[in-house]
Amino acid sequence: MARHTHEDAQKTRKAILDSALRLFSRRGYERTSLSDIAKYAGVTRGAIYWHFDDKRELILELCNRTDCEFLATDQLIAATKPEEDNPLKCLREWMLAHCEEKSIQYFRSSFFLLLCNIFRGMVDDDQLQKRFVELVEARRQIFLDIIKNCVRKGQLPKNVDVQAAAEYLMVFMNGYVSSLRAAFSSGLVNNFSLYVDLTLNQLKGITHELVSVHSSVRV
Amino acid sequence: MARHTHEDAQKTRKAILDSALRLFSRRGYERTSLSDIAKYAGVTRGAIYWHFDDKRELILELCNRTDCEFLATDQLIAATKPEEDNPLKCLREWMLAHCEEKSIQYFRSSFFLLLCNIFRGMVDDDQLQKRFVELVEARRQIFLDIIKNCVRKGQLPKNVDVQAAAEYLMVFMNGYVSSLRAAFSSGLVNNFSLYVDLTLNQLKGITHELVSVHSSVRV
Amino acid sequence: MARHTHEDAQKTRKAILDSALRLFSRRGYERTSLSDIAKYAGVTRGAIYWHFDDKRELILELCNRTDCEFLATDQLIAATKPEEDNPLKCLREWMLAHCEEKSIQYFRSSFFLLLCNIFRGMVDDDQLQKRFVELVEARRQIFLDIIKNCVRKGQLPKNVDVQAAAEYLMVFMNGYVSSLRAAFSSGLVNNFSLYVDLTLNQLKGITHELVSVHSSVRV
Amino acid sequence: MARHTHEDAQKTRKAILDSALRLFSRRGYERTSLSDIAKYAGVTRGAIYWHFDDKRELILELCNRTDCEFLATDQLIAATKPEEDNPLKCLREWMLAHCEEKSIQYFRSSFFLLLCNIFRGMVDDDQLQKRFVELVEARRQIFLDIIKNCVRKGQLPKNVDVQAAAEYLMVFMNGYVSSLRAAFSSGLVNNFSLYVDLTLNQLKGITHELVSVHSSVRV
DNA sequence: GATGAATGAGGATTCATTCAT
DNA sequence: GATGAATGAATCCTCATTCAT
Numbered sequence: 001m002a003r004h005t006h007e008d009a010q011k012t013r014k015a016i017l018d019s020a021l022r023l024f025s026r027r028g029y030e031r032t033s034l035s036d037i038a039k040y041a042g043v044t045r046g047a048i049y050w051h052f053d054d055k056r057e058l059i060l061e062l063c064n065r066t067d068c069e070f071l072a073t074d075q076l077i078a079a080t081k082p083e084e085d086n087p088l089k090c091l092r093e094w095m096l097a098h099c100e101e102k103s104i105q106y107f108r109s110s111f112f113l114l115l116c117n118i119f120r121g122m123v124d125d126d127q128l129q130k131r132f133v134e135l136v137e138a139r140r141q142i143f144l145d146i147i148k149n150c151v152r153k154g155q156l157p158k159n160v161d162v163q164a165a166a167e168y169l170m171v172f173m174n175g176y177v178s179s180l181r182a183a184f185s186s187g188l189v190n191n192f193s194l195y196v197d198l199t200l201n202q203l204k205g206i207t208h209e210l211v212s213v214h215s216s217v218r219v
Numbered sequence: 220m221a222r223h224t225h226e227d228a229q230k231t232r233k234a235i236l237d238s239a240l241r242l243f244s245r246r247g248y249e250r251t252s253l254s255d256i257a258k259y260a261g262v263t264r265g266a267i268y269w270h271f272d273d274k275r276e277l278i279l280e281l282c283n284r285t286d287c288e289f290l291a292t293d294q295l296i297a298a299t300k301p302e303e304d305n306p307l308k309c310l311r312e313w314m315l316a317h318c319e320e321k322s323i324q325y326f327r328s329s330f331f332l333l334l335c336n337i338f339r340g341m342v343d344d345d346q347l348q349k350r351f352v353e354l355v356e357a358r359r360q361i362f363l364d365i366i367k368n369c370v371r372k373g374q375l376p377k378n379v380d381v382q383a384a385a386e387y388l389m390v391f392m393n394g395y396v397s398s399l400r401a402a403f404s405s406g407l408v409n410n411f412s413l414y415v416d417l418t419l420n421q422l423k424g425i426t427h428e429l430v431s432v433h434s435s436v437r438v
Numbered sequence: 439m440a441r442h443t444h445e446d447a448q449k450t451r452k453a454i455l456d457s458a459l460r461l462f463s464r465r466g467y468e469r470t471s472l473s474d475i476a477k478y479a480g481v482t483r484g485a486i487y488w489h490f491d492d493k494r495e496l497i498l499e500l501c502n503r504t505d506c507e508f509l510a511t512d513q514l515i516a517a518t519k520p521e522e523d524n525p526l527k528c529l530r531e532w533m534l535a536h537c538e539e540k541s542i543q544y545f546r547s548s549f550f551l552l553l554c555n556i557f558r559g560m561v562d563d564d565q566l567q568k569r570f571v572e573l574v575e576a577r578r579q580i581f582l583d584i585i586k587n588c589v590r591k592g593q594l595p596k597n598v599d600v601q602a603a604a605e606y607l608m609v610f611m612n613g614y615v616s617s618l619r620a621a622f623s624s625g626l627v628n629n630f631s632l633y634v635d636l637t638l639n640q641l642k643g644i645t646h647e648l649v650s651v652h653s654s655v656r657v
Numbered sequence: 658m659a660r661h662t663h664e665d666a667q668k669t670r671k672a673i674l675d676s677a678l679r680l681f682s683r684r685g686y687e688r689t690s691l692s693d694i695a696k697y698a699g700v701t702r703g704a705i706y707w708h709f710d711d712k713r714e715l716i717l718e719l720c721n722r723t724d725c726e727f728l729a730t731d732q733l734i735a736a737t738k739p740e741e742d743n744p745l746k747c748l749r750e751w752m753l754a755h756c757e758e759k760s761i762q763y764f765r766s767s768f769f770l771l772l773c774n775i776f777r778g779m780v781d782d783d784q785l786q787k788r789f790v791e792l793v794e795a796r797r798q799i800f801l802d803i804i805k806n807c808v809r810k811g812q813l814p815k816n817v818d819v820q821a822a823a824e825y826l827m828v829f830m831n832g833y834v835s836s837l838r839a840a841f842s843s844g845l846v847n848n849f850s851l852y853v854d855l856t857l858n859q860l861k862g863i864t865h866e867l868v869s870v871h872s873s874v875r876v
Numbered sequence: 877g878a879t880g881a882a883t884g885a886g887g888a889t890t891c892a893t894t895c896a897t
Numbered sequence: 898g899a900t901g902a903a904t905g906a907a908t909c910c911t912c913a914t915t916c917a918t
Contacts, residue, residue: 005897009902030249033887045889046904055888164410167398171407171414175394179386188390191383194433195390198424202417214413228877252912264913265879274913447898468687471891483892484900493892602848605836609845609852613832617824620793626828629821632871633828636862640855652851662918666881690908703883706910879918887911894904 013051015041017065020058025109029059063115063131073142080145087149088156092200098176099192107177143169147203157204161211165203172199232270234260236284239277244328248278282334282350292361299364306368307375311419317395318411326396362388366422376423380430384422391418451489453479455503458496463549467497501553501569511580518583525587526594530638536614537630545615581607585641595642599649603641610637670708672698674722677715682766686716720772720788730799737802744806745813749857755833756849764834800826804860814861818868822860829856 019041023032034055038045052058075097079090097103106112115132143166150156156165176195179188238260242251253274257264271277294316298309316322325331362385369375375384395414398407457479461470472493476483490496513535517528535541544550553570581604588594594603614633617626676698680689691712695702709715732754736747754760763769772789800823807813813822833852836845 006901012902028249030247034889035887044904046891046906047902049889050902050904163406164413167406167410168414168417171394171398172390173394174397175390175392178393178397179390187382187386191386191430191433194383194425194429195387197433198387198421202421205417206413210413211410214410214416231877253914254912263879265916266877268914269877269879450898466687468685472893473891482900484895485898487893488898488900601844602851605844605848606852606855609832609836610828611832612835613828613830616831616835617828620831625820625824629824629868629871632821632863632867633825635871636825636859640859643855644851648851649848652848652854663880669881691910692908701883702910703885703912704881707881707883712909881916881918883913883915885912885914888909890908891906892904895900895902897900897902 009051012041012043012047016043016048016051017058017061021062024059024062025113060131073139076139076142076146080142080149082149082152084149085153086155087146087153088200091146091150092196095173095196095200096193098173099189104180104189107180113181140166140170157207159207159209160203161206161208164211165206168203168206169199228270231260231262231266235262235267235270236277236280240281240284243278243281244331279350292358295358295361295365299361299368301368301371303368304372305374306365306372307419310365310369311415314392314415314419315412317392318408323399323408326399332400359385359389376426378426378428379422380425380427383430384425387422387425388418447489450479450481450485454481454486454489455496455499459500459503459549462497462500463547500549511577514577514580514584518580518587520587520590522587523591524593525584525591526638529584529588530634533611533634533638534631536611537627542618542627545618551619578604578608595645597645597647598641599644599646602649603644606641606644607637666708669698669700669704673700673705673708674715674718678719681716681719682770717788730796733796733799733803737799737806739806739809741806742810743812744803744810745857748803748807749853752830752853752857753850755830756846761837761846764837769834770838797823797827814864816864816866817860818863818865821868822863825860825863826856 016037019037020032023036023040026032027036034045034048037058038048041047048058052061075090075094078084079087079094084090098107144162147156147160147162147165147169151158151160151162172195176188176192235256238256239251242255242259245251246255253264253267256277257267260266267277271280294309294313297303298306298313303309317326363381366375366379366381366384366388370377370379370381391414395407395411454475457475458470461474461478464470465474472483472486475496476486479485486496490499513528513532516522517525517532522528536545582600585594585598585600585603585607589596589598589600610633614626614630673694676694677689680693680697683689684693691702691705694715695705698704705715709718732747732751735741736744736751741747755764801819804813804817804819804822804826808815808817808819829852833845833849
């Protein structure tokens with residue numbers, strides 16, 4: 001049955017997106033058919049085509065919908081500002097937020113994995129990938145700006161190699177998120193705050209001197 | 220037609236597997252058709268069915284074929300043995316091997332991603348998944364055994380929390396591998412040996428005391 | 439919204455028919471969707487369904503709309519009347535009108551082809567076909583009547599076989615119209631008046647005698 | 658059931674093409690689905706895709722298959738040769754062949770109409786159209802060469818405008834074929850030989866002088 | 877061992893049509 | 898009068914799989 005008010009239509013649209021999210025997450029993009037999505041949403045395939053141009057647009061929409069949650073950048077961006085007196089604390093709190101129940105669920109969701117896969121080329125759609133690369137690059141830049149701010153505020157030594165430090169931070173966070181998805185990560189969450197502090201502490205040791213010494217070792 | 224020798228048959232089999240690896244890596248499992256594989260290998264679809272039961276068996280075989288390289292466990296297992304006097308050095312060298320050209324290519328390949336996806340359930344095949352979970356769990360155990368060995372040999376302090384240390388190690392390695400797949404990882408490879416040393420050094424600080432303090436903080 | 443006046447409605451109706459004509463002509467009946475027509479006319483699909491029962495009715499209407507132009511019968515019918523003293527001249531002028539720019543465009547239009555196709559059964563709609571057969575038969579009769587009139591007025595010899603002459607005339611006109619649609623008809627238009635005169639002149643030679651001789655040759 | 662010898666396969670292929678011809682002819686290209694064709698041929702849709710790339714290739718093949726019959730060019734081409742002493746007779750015989758039972762059936766078949774439609778853009782496929790335009794142009798050239806040959810051999814006066822004469826001939830033939838498809842053409846076939854002779858005779862009158870006079874009349 | 881032929885289920889997409897508003 | 902939303906059947910096409918040869 002057709003919905004006849006604008007509100008009804010929005011409900012239908014949402015139902016379709018929700019189904020798509022659920023099913024893409026569960027089975028991946030390719031293995032989910034529009035039939036499945038329609039059935040799950042309680043509409044016909046035609047309804048999907050009323051709201052979206054094609055299957056691809058569905059996932060594009062889902063990406064837009066989850067940008068904010070995915071990045072939760074507000075807190076991070078604050079830490080890049082000159083007016084923030086304690087950027088290290090901001091950073092630390094943002095990191096710690098990653099072991100809140102909600103975040104864990106998100107990172108463990110297959111949808112997050114799906115997004116990663118898009119980025120990494122399992123779902124080859126140029127537009128989607130470009131979008132994703134932008135997001136990741138943006139975050140990298142934010143990390144860099146925070147480290148710089150910490151140096152400026154005296155929370156990290158002047159001789160810290162900011163590029164390498166930001167990189168090390170990303171490795172750690174990527175490692176956490178990626179390990180989170182593994183089966184046996186009960187301890188990980190419990191000890192996460194310790195790992196965060198160790199890692200942040202480590203940053204002090206990533207100095208220009210060390211970096212140049214190590215680089216020279218490698219060809 | 221030339222008489223088919225056993226050798227010829229093995230060549231065909233290998234060609235099929237090679238094609239499958241290449242194409243699965245490039246486009247993912249679902250998006251690669253048996254036609255594609257056959258064409259790429261220069262055989263007919265029928266030939267695939269002579270050598271393999273179905274598409275699924277192809278990937279199963281590929282997993283078997285790449286186990287060794289993927290884990291490169293020999294070196295690691297050596298580090299778990301009581302007779303090894305310098306387990307930390309073994310571990311360090313195994314870690315450093317991850318930034319050799321060959322390894323990087325492997326980790327950046329979509330096939331590796333594919334394996335990860337199998338493990339994480341995007342490719343839903345029970346047998347495959349079970350296999351993969353075993354592999355990962357096995358490695359975790361190895362890490363643990365090495366850390367223990369290091370403690371035993373006096374390379375790490377007695378009060379190190381071996382579970383947490385092993386976990387931290389995995390987070391780091393997962394983070395490295397996962398970041399490697401991102402677009403901008405040129406710096407990462409250059410600085411990797413530094414990060415390895417920092418991380419190994421860090422392990423000393425992961426003591427029972429710290430772990431219990433932090434755990435008690437979290438609810 | 440402005441109040442809808444009857445005039446507005448007629449405008450919409452016209453816009454729809456115009457779009458339909460243009461698009462049917464350009465791409466044919468099957469390949470033109472109601473969506474296309476609606477978009478081209480700047481209305482919604484629903485609007486089409488307000489004015490017309492279905493897609494079929496659109497083309498039916500178009501046929502009605504183009505009857506007059508298609509046949510341009512006034513001039514021809516005049517030539518059948520006893521009171522017309524120069525039926526041959528009427529006929530000639532009507533024929534020559536076929537190489538006016540407007541006519542040429544019409545005959546070259548795919549819409550004209552579409553009408554032919556309806557007639558010939560490529561578009562299977564009984565009502566449409568019946569209508570079309572009537573039109574063509576009507577014209578045949580007019581040709582016949584003109585030839586008879588010419589004989590009566592002494593513009594053609596008494597012994598002309600009127601049936602055959604009318605037929606020859608139709609062959610010529612069909613040939614002209616059909617060749618017009620071919621790619622290389624620039625010369626055709628230039629020489630058309632010559633061909634018309636030659637053909638009209640030829641009619642004199644289509645005598646009962648010749649017809650019976652030739653018919654007897656064929657089994 | 659799959660066919661297992663090469664011969665069987667050719668039978669299947671032929672069955673598909675035959676069905677396609679029959680159904681395209683009956684209902685047109687767009688209105689005929691591959692399902693219909695498969696059902697009619699007693700195979701599955703998949704079988705069609707084994708033998709042909711897509712629907713479009715089916716019609717392309719059909720065109721190739723009917724080229725010879727359509728053009729029946731052997732006889733015509735003979736008439737263009739210098740060594741042929743009676744080109745006019747050749748031409749005349751070729752024309753007369755158009756009222757043999759077999760030819761009539763072909764021209765009346767909807768498949769022939771379908772070919773015309775392809776040419777005229779109802780089925781818009783660039784490759785198909787290009788092919789068709791070539792065929793038509795080729796025939797036009799043949800007509801021209803024959804007329805020239807007739808002049809050379811003294812069968813037509815020197816002052817005949819060969820271009821215009823060839824054109825007039827095509828108009829006549831097109832008119833015949835096109836009228837043949839009309840419903841009421843019983844007389845046409847009977848009188849065709851007469852019309853042919855009249856028309857051929859007419860060619861003598863299409864002189865350079867007349868052509869230039871008429872052209873000057875028109876703007 | 878390997879091929880060529882064929883199957884049949886399922887996929888994305890289009891589109892005429894309906895109807896509450 | 899006209900719209901926006903939705904339906905559902907049909908269409909072209911892909912692909913894993915089967916099997917006689």
